[in-house]
Amino acid sequence: MNLRKLVGTLLLSWVFVCGQAKQQVDMDWWREGRFGMFIHWGLYSVAAGEWNGKPVDGIGEWIQNFAKVPNSEYEKLADKFTLSNYDPDAWVKLAKQAGARYIVFTTKHHEGFCLYPSDVSDFDIERTPYKRDPLKELVEACRRQGLKVGFYYSHRQDWREEDAAVMKNEYDGHYGKPRSEVKPNLDRYIKEKALSQMKELLTRYGKIDLLWYDTPFDLTKEQSQTFVNVVRELQPECIINGRVGYNLGDYGALGDNEMPCSRVNMDLEMVATMNHTWGYKKNDHDWKSPKDILCSLIECASRGVNYMINIGPKEDGTVPQPSVDIMNFIGNWMQANSESVYGTSGNPFNDNFPWGYATHKDNIIYLHLLREPLNRRIILKGLLSPVEKAEILSSGMAVPVSDKGHYALTIPAELDYGQIPVVKLVCKAPVRFSEDNYMNENIVSIPVANGKIIPGKEGSLSIAEGGNTQNFHAGTGKLQLKCEIDEPGAYKVRIFTSRHWRRTFAEGAKITLKVDDNPSFNSVLMQKDGELANVRQNSYPETWSDVGTVNFRQKGTKELELAVNSTGTFSRLGFFGEDIQNESENNIRFMRIELIKETR
Numbered sequence: 001m002n003l004r005k006l007v008g009t010l011l012l013s014w015v016f017v018c019g020q021a022k023q024q025v026d027m028d029w030w031r032e033g034r035f036g037m038f039i040h041w042g043l044y045s046v047a048a049g050e051w052n053g054k055p056v057d058g059i060g061e062w063i064q065n066f067a068k069v070p071n072s073e074y075e076k077l078a079d080k081f082t083l084s085n086y087d088p089d090a091w092v093k094l095a096k097q098a099g100a101r102y103i104v105f106t107t108k109h110h111e112g113f114c115l116y117p118s119d120v121s122d123f124d125i126e127r128t129p130y131k132r133d134p135l136k137e138l139v140e141a142c143r144r145q146g147l148k149v150g151f152y153y154s155h156r157q158d159w160r161e162e163d164a165a166v167m168k169n170e171y172d173g174h175y176g177k178p179r180s181e182v183k184p185n186l187d188r189y190i191k192e193k194a195l196s197q198m199k200e201l202l203t204r205y206g207k208i209d210l211l212w213y214d215t216p217f218d219l220t221k222e223q224s225q226t227f228v229n230v231v232r233e234l235q236p237e238c239i240i241n242g243r244v245g246y247n248l249g250d251y252g253a254l255g256d257n258e259m260p261c262s263r264v265n266m267d268l269e270m271v272a273t274m275n276h277t278w279g280y281k282k283n284d285h286d287w288k289s290p291k292d293i294l295c296s297l298i299e300c301a302s303r304g305v306n307y308m309i310n311i312g313p314k315e316d317g318t319v320p321q322p323s324v325d326i327m328n329f330i331g332n333w334m335q336a337n338s339e340s341v342y343g344t345s346g347n348p349f350n351d352n353f354p355w356g357y358a359t360h361k362d363n364i365i366y367l368h369l370l371r372e373p374l375n376r377r378i379i380l381k382g383l384l385s386p387v388e389k390a391e392i393l394s395s396g397m398a399v400p401v402s403d404k405g406h407y408a409l410t411i412p413a414e415l416d417y418g419q420i421p422v423v424k425l426v427c428k429a430p431v432r433f434s435e436d437n438y439m440n441e442n443i444v445s446i447p448v449a450n451g452k453i454i455p456g457k458e459g460s461l462s463i464a465e466g467g468n469t470q471n472f473h474a475g476t477g478k479l480q481l482k483c484e485i486d487e488p489g490a491y492k493v494r495i496f497t498s499r500h501w502r503r504t505f506a507e508g509a510k511i512t513l514k515v516d517d518n519p520s521f522n523s524v525l526m527q528k529d530g531e532l533a534n535v536r537q538n539s540y541p542e543t544w545s546d547v548g549t550v551n552f553r554q555k556g557t558k559e560l561e562l563a564v565n566s567t568g569t570f571s572r573l574g575f576f577g578e579d580i581q582n583e584s585e586n587n588i589r590f591m592r593i594e595l596i597k598e599t600r
């Protein structure tokens with residue numbers, strides 16, 4: 001054993017003996033920054049979504065798995081991973097001018113290939129024509145330009161390692177033998193490879209600001225904890241993401257491209273693709289629009305959530321032009337409007353606004369206008385703080401505010417909504433707001449996350465990190481919600497649910513809903529009456545069901561009570577594209593209920 005390895009082994013043993021150190025993590029920069037750039041780069045960038053000249057479905061970095069490529073074949077990609085146009089300063093500049101405050105880079109993805117020279121694996125950058133350490137170069141570029149650095153490390157999946165074989169999720173021919181002969185020894189992989197590589201990553205590159213683990217799958221809590229411990233011991237200030245497993249990280253985890261549906265009161269990050277893949281795919285031209293991506297950043301900020309957008313460079317290091325265009329578009333907007341994102345705390349109101357989003361900071365509320373508000377008027381019914389003034393953030397143009405019981409803003413004519421103008425509303429004191437839900441532009445939008453949970457005979461439903469219901473079925477109780485009705489009349493009741501994109505809409509789901517003193521909707525079938533056409537469709541599509549109409553004879557506070565009678569069945573796209581029929585569901589993923597005023 002060479003000296004470097006001996007020191008490493010001693011250090012690791014110390015990590016195991018000490019266990020978890022006292023947490024000294026500094027979350028301030030991460031909360032303040034709100035915006036990061038993810039980079040997926042590896043041998044899959046060489047394959048670029050094709051194997052043997054044929055396009056392969058699915059996310060590009062999974063091509064080895066989806067195209068069922070044995071390791072002996074896959075490793076040949078290393079010869080073609082040239083990095084010939086790799087310019088880490090240009091990548092960092094791209095992130096920085098867009099306003100991103102941190103970068104997270106794939107040091108090892110599920111394929112097992114290390115983008116740095118590793119002493120414990122020969123499947124690393126030294127196999128490529130590139131003779132330097134691209135990770136070191138990227139870290140240095142981040143430091144030069146003042147961005148925080150995060151390392152992505154696939155801690156559970158490693159298709160190069162038989163001992164880390166997952167099987168259910170994984171093509172079993174990687175190792176050149178039948179499934180029955182593969183006898184994984186996960187503990188050995190963790191101790192001898194993963195933790196040793198963590199030590200390399202945490203001791204060779206100076207201060208690392210964020211460690212981004214992924215797909216914890218079947219790790220035990222103890223195993224996840226060792227991945228926490230190694231960071232705490234070697235880099236006590238480093239933040240650990242939620243996907244280390246068992247909520248042991250410093251912030252919570254959402255699914256890929258999963259947009260939270262209401263304001264959250266915890267540290268959370270949303271990670272998103274610009275098209276349908278993380279790793280480069282030459283045939284994926286289905287890019288989200290620059291405005292869509294900017295809206296996602298703003299929406300995340302309005303939920304109090306960080307947003308990390310991904311780029312997937314080509315094998316030579318070139319960033320696809322649509323990604324550059326998106327980052328530049330965000331950068332232009334951020335130049336004038338970044339104060340409405342950095343260090344903000346999300347929408348202070350419980351309302352979802354039809355015209356856009358809101359964030360706040362101290363005594364300031366920022367209103368992000370995606371479209372012209374109805375009659376160019378915004379009425380902030382829940383605002384309790386006295387207002388000093390309002391203006392368009394990018395130009396300083398005054399926005400008149402009147403106070404007739406509720407503050408009302410008159411939005412100037414002819415704003416360019418393609419550029420998402422922001423109203424800066426300055427209050428005379430730190431923002432105070434009511435907890436109630438009000439009607440905006442004829443819609444009362446009631447997030448389920450605000451509800452009171454009444455547990456059932458079989459335990460309790462709960463609210464997931466992203467604000468949707470989880471474990472909500474006939475046995476787990478009911479949800480009570482409230483809203484303010486200030487205009488009596490008839491209202492359509494629309495219920496929004498979401499689902500993972502691999503699942504079809506659940507058939508046969510039935511609910512019971514009571515709305516104030518209206519006759520209750522008993523065991524109503526949830527129909528797929530419509531689906532929102534937006535960036536969520538690729539990940540967690542949102543569907544609505546119109547369950548009927550209610551009448552309010554008087555204004556005032558109204559109570560709603562939601563229960564599930566049956567959750568229904570769905571079919572699911574399996575991991576290799578197979579159609580899995582008639583799975584049952586133990587949850588309806590409710591997001592919000594809308595009461596829509598009938599205006600006839």
Ligand code: FHN
Nearest residue numbers: 059061062214215256271278
């Ligand atoms: O399987 C990976 C996937 O390839 C990609 O890296 C994403 C990014 O969040 N994480 C995993 C799936 O959630």
